[in-house]
Amino acid sequence: MDAPTRREAVALFGSTLLAGCSGSLPFTGEDDGPELDGAALRAVVDGDAPAYPKRLPVGIEASHLDASETRARDLLGSAPARFGRDEIPNGAIRAKMQDARDRTESDLSRAGESRTAFERLDALADARADARFVAGAWRAIDADLTRADLADEATDARRALDALRERWAYVGGDPVDATLVAAAVEERLDAGHRAAADAVHGHRRYETGNPLGVGEAGESVERARTARSDAAYLSDRWRGSLDDPADRRSQLVAAHRTLAADLRAELSDLSDVDRDRPWAGLDGVDEDSLTAWALQELYRWVGPRRADRFDEVDEEALARSLLSMHETFASLWAFESVRESVADGEPYAVTSADDVAALRSAAVEALRTADDETTAPALTRRRLSSLADRMRFADDRLSEEDGSVEVTWVRRELATYVEVAAAARATPRASERVAAALRA
Amino acid sequence: MPSLTRRRALHGAAALLAGVAGCSSEDHVGSTGPDEPQGTVAFDPESHHLRNTERAPVVWTGERPTTTDDEQRHYWANTFFVADSDTAADVSTADVEGSDGVADFLSATDYDAETVYVQQTLVGECFDLDLCYVKWSADHVETSFARTYRPAEVACERDADDVTAWLIRIPAVVDPDEVHGYGTGRGSGTCDERNRLVRERRREREQ
Numbered sequence: 001m002d003a004p005t006r007r008e009a010v011a012l013f014g015s016t017l018l019a020g021c022s023g024s025l026p027f028t029g030e031d032d033g034p035e036l037d038g039a040a041l042r043a044v045v046d047g048d049a050p051a052y053p054k055r056l057p058v059g060i061e062a063s064h065l066d067a068s069e070t071r072a073r074d075l076l077g078s079a080p081a082r083f084g085r086d087e088i089p090n091g092a093i094r095a096k097m098q099d100a101r102d103r104t105e106s107d108l109s110r111a112g113e114s115r116t117a118f119e120r121l122d123a124l125a126d127a128r129a130d131a132r133f134v135a136g137a138w139r140a141i142d143a144d145l146t147r148a149d150l151a152d153e154a155t156d157a158r159r160a161l162d163a164l165r166e167r168w169a170y171v172g173g174d175p176v177d178a179t180l181v182a183a184a185v186e187e188r189l190d191a192g193h194r195a196a197a198d199a200v201h202g203h204r205r206y207e208t209g210n211p212l213g214v215g216e217a218g219e220s221v222e223r224a225r226t227a228r229s230d231a232a233y234l235s236d237r238w239r240g241s242l243d244d245p246a247d248r249r250s251q252l253v254a255a256h257r258t259l260a261a262d263l264r265a266e267l268s269d270l271s272d273v274d275r276d277r278p279w280a281g282l283d284g285v286d287e288d289s290l291t292a293w294a295l296q297e298l299y300r301w302v303g304p305r306r307a308d309r310f311d312e313v314d315e316e317a318l319a320r321s322l323l324s325m326h327e328t329f330a331s332l333w334a335f336e337s338v339r340e341s342v343a344d345g346e347p348y349a350v351t352s353a354d355d356v357a358a359l360r361s362a363a364v365e366a367l368r369t370a371d372d373e374t375t376a377p378a379l380t381r382r383r384l385s386s387l388a389d390r391m392r393f394a395d396d397r398l399s400e401e402d403g404s405v406e407v408t409w410v411r412r413e414l415a416t417y418v419e420v421a422a423a424a425r426a427t428p429r430a431s432e433r434v435a436a437a438l439r440a
Numbered sequence: 441m442p443s444l445t446r447r448r449a450l451h452g453a454a455a456l457l458a459g460v461a462g463c464s465s466e467d468h469v470g471s472t473g474p475d476e477p478q479g480t481v482a483f484d485p486e487s488h489h490l491r492n493t494e495r496a497p498v499v500w501t502g503e504r505p506t507t508t509d510d511e512q513r514h515y516w517a518n519t520f521f522v523a524d525s526d527t528a529a530d531v532s533t534a535d536v537e538g539s540d541g542v543a544d545f546l547s548a549t550d551y552d553a554e555t556v557y558v559q560q561t562l563v564g565e566c567f568d569l570d571l572c573y574v575k576w577s578a579d580h581v582e583t584s585f586a587r588t589y590r591p592a593e594v595a596c597e598r599d600a601d602d603v604t605a606w607l608i609r610i611p612a613v614v615d616p617d618e619v620h621g622y623g624t625g626r627g628s629g630t631c632d633e634r635n636r637l638v639r640e641r642r643r644e645r646e647q
Contacts, residue, residue, distance in 0.1 A: 090590060091566050091600075093566070094598075205628060206589065207589070
């Protein structure tokens with residue numbers, strides 16, 4: 001039998017883990033190629049990296065955030081400050097509740113360190129939910145609270161979300177800003193509805209009578225309530241900031257139709273690409289190379305049937321669908337640019353830490369250039385924020401390497417730099433395309 | 441059922457759970473897919489279980505198994521069948537709560553139509569097991585459990601284990617000498633949920 005390829009070996013290792021077996025990797029003994037020095041890698045990834053905090057064109061007041069933080073702290077304060085054997089004799093339940101308490105503290109710390117009010121809003125939403133888990137589970141232990149007792153609150157939250165959905169509108173000002181705000185409201189309405197349903201019918205990871213199940217239901221109710229109050233707040237603040245809160249919905253729908261048609265036409269250019277091996281046909285690209293990984297990752301967003309999802313306008317996800325098309329355009333052009341670069345002789349080969357530094361620098365440069373040169377900064381920065389997060393994730397992963405590491409084992413992280421660079425370069429053009437359609 | 445607050449409940453002794461999980465059994469005969477052994481399933485079968493806070497055998501036949509370090513692991517995982525009344529008369533148990541019910545459970549079994557499968561396994565001190573189903577064929581037997589939390593007022597440590605023994609009444613005659621394959625699974629969902637999924641899967645495969 002031929003020795004498995006690296007990709008097959010990784011897949012086999014994955015299935016071995018799933019089967020609950022331990023053991024060493026099914027190494028083939030083949031030459032794994034060049035190695036990278038861990039210390040040199042750490043020096044590379046310690047380099048400067050741009051960050052793009054998540055923002056929304058809505059003035060979020062400190063009073064709203066403070067109220068959310070107070071709610072989280074009050075919930076946490078309703079349970080004992082420390083869970084010991086006297087308070088919760090069952091050690092497994094005690095540990096779960098302590099975990100939730102720790103998560104709340106971590107959420108609150110993250111909120112305190114947030115770079116923007118919008119990021120703080122999300123961190124505090126998590127804090128409220130995690131704190132409510134603690135409070136709910138404790139009340140189940142100490143005062144017989146049950147899941148059923150929370151059903152009315154969940155129903156109230158769902159009705160409030162429904163009422164907001166009825167009265168809310170796609171208003172703006174600038175249609176790009178209107179889309180960004182609308183997407184944030186849509187997300188919260190959707191997440192709130194899911195959470196309200198979970199509170200009643202939900203995950204049920206815990207059996208009836210388990211206080212952790214009550215905590216879980218409480219967490220869902222709190223998520224639903226927070227989602228509603230944040231969505232209402234963002235919507236009202238946005239509307240209040242507008243001189244002329246004109247309804248932009250028909251404009252957004254028209255833009256959606258235009259962009260969906262454009263995207264379908266452009267995606268059809270990829271019909272010849274091998275969907276299982278999107279690097280096929282490129283000379284010198286081995287399936288275990290970082291180039292193959294990068295192309296496969298980018299292709300995930302532009303593969304067959306991608307255009308189908310934009311054929312119909314989802315009434316409750318109009319703005320998010322527009323932003324999804326923005327990402328798809330950028331991914332499409334990034335995919336094409338990587339293929340073209342390879343065809344033009346760019347090997348994306350890595351044999352040393354210097355090569356890694358070059359890939360990473362290209363990604364950093366692409367992010368900065370995109371930010372500098374875009375004509376639609378709000379749209380572009382939203383995408384750059386995700387790309388910068390991805391790059392940071394690759395940095396963190398590479399910084400964990402001790403000793404030396406074979407290039408093939410970190411090609412996924414190295415491929416991330418290629419993807420980020422290509423996607424960042426493509427983003428301003430995608431932003432321009434989407435903004436033009438919205439403002440048409 | 442009257443509810444207890446945690447504080448009131450703490451005044452009561454937290455008894456080890458034991459007793460007949462006397463459930464209505466529902467047989468389901470049908471072929472299974474390639475990734476599942478052929479077999480008949482009884483959901484929520486009649487059973488009786490015991491729990492030992494010591495890491496030692498709970499139920500055995502013949503001589504009490506020794507529990508030297510080398511052998512302990514073997515006896516915790518011990519499984520056997522009680523397929524006739526002679527074997528039933530030879531069954532002994534550790535002195536744990538619920539052991540009195542073992543003889544009653546065995547004597548209430550109709551060995552012309554039923555077989556008792558005995559399975560012993562470790563369970564976290566803070567957890568219980570619910571028996572979801574037993575599946576058997578001529579040469580294979582498999583059980584599925586749901587792991588549930590014990591009440592908050594039960595004093596236990598997260599990393600400690602107890603030994604449980606399950607006497608499971610299979611509603612069929614099984615020849616112990618023919619059984620060579622054993623399987624068991626456990627998950628964190630409830631038995632209702634686990635059984636619902638198994639029923640759906642089997643129904644899909646029959647269609």
